[in-house]
Amino acid sequence: KxxxxxxxxxxxxxxxxxxxxxxxxxxxxxxxxxxxxxxxxxxxxxxxxxxxxxxxxxxxxxxxxxxxxxxxxxxxxxxxxxxxxxxxxxxxxxxxxxxxxxxxxxxxxxxxxxxxxxxxxxxxxGAVILAPGYEAFDARLRGDYGYGKMQNVVSGLDFERILCSTGPYEGEIRRPSDGKHPKKIAWISCVGSRQVIPGGNSYCSAVCCTYTQKQVILAKDHDAEIEATIFHNDVRSFGKDFERFYQRTENLPGIRFIRSYVSIGKELPESKNVTIKYST
Incomplete structure (x- = not known):
């Protein structure tokens, strides 16, 4: 456009x-x-x-x-x-x-x-139109998630660039730490939204549920063997056909939706794999 x-x-x-x-x-x-x-x-x-x-x-x-x-x-x-x-x-x-x-x-x-x-x-x-747009949440403010410290913890925008054919890995899904293809990926929704934390927002972003689902579908298109887990407060489908999009994602093999608050436990020194703690 x-x-x-x-x-x-x-x-x-x-x-x-x-x-x-x-x-x-x-x-x-x-x-x-x-x-x-x-x-x-x-x-x-x-x-x-x-x-x-x-x-x-x-x-x-x-x-x-x-x-x-x-x-x-x-x-x-x-x-x-x-x-x-x-x-x-x-x-x-x-x-x-x-x-x-x-x-x-x-x-x-x-x-x-x-x-x-x-x-x-x-x-x-004759007229002025104000179109300020959005400001991305700095995930480093959530220190317990390890963004900026653990190499294989990336933001939604990071993953968008990883998926893109003009991105850092030419459209291949690779881990930043070693360039290998991951076999398990976890998505954490509502980071910076619906949370009263420094720099966070108490309201829902209205977009992260659906763009997370889109990323999961694209990741499965790249590698059907990837195991995908989506951690969420609840799933909110705001836009036209968003609920149908959610149902499509939920029915794909190897995908789990888990309603839970999570924390990232640690990064394993040798493999750079990340462990996640959660309760249901």
Missing amino acids: FIECSRHPNINILTYTEVDRVEGEAGDFKVTLIKKPRYILDDKCRGCTTCTEYCPVKIPDKYNQNLSDSKCTHIYFSQSVPLVTYIDPETCLFLKDGKCNICVGVCKNKAIDLHQKEEKVEIEV
């Missing part, structure tokens, strides 16, 4: 841009925007990634939830709009210490400008 929007003659997408100020009244707003520097000239970059190949600085790939590495000079993901490179100012050797400009030399289109600055832009609009 985003690519379709970028091609529409009446839609102008300003990426890597923040709203600084909104003034005026309904039907007549003046919006001040801050366009952040990519250190790339959008009209010259062709997304060839030659600069990425030569960049000497490796960084964790945020788009892949830090499950793989990227380069300081990179395209954020394969369907980025616009499809141009971005240079991370926090890790670029030139922007930090003035020590490297290899990317400038290898770019045939002369698209790199390491001296690019922030730019203020003003536009006039």
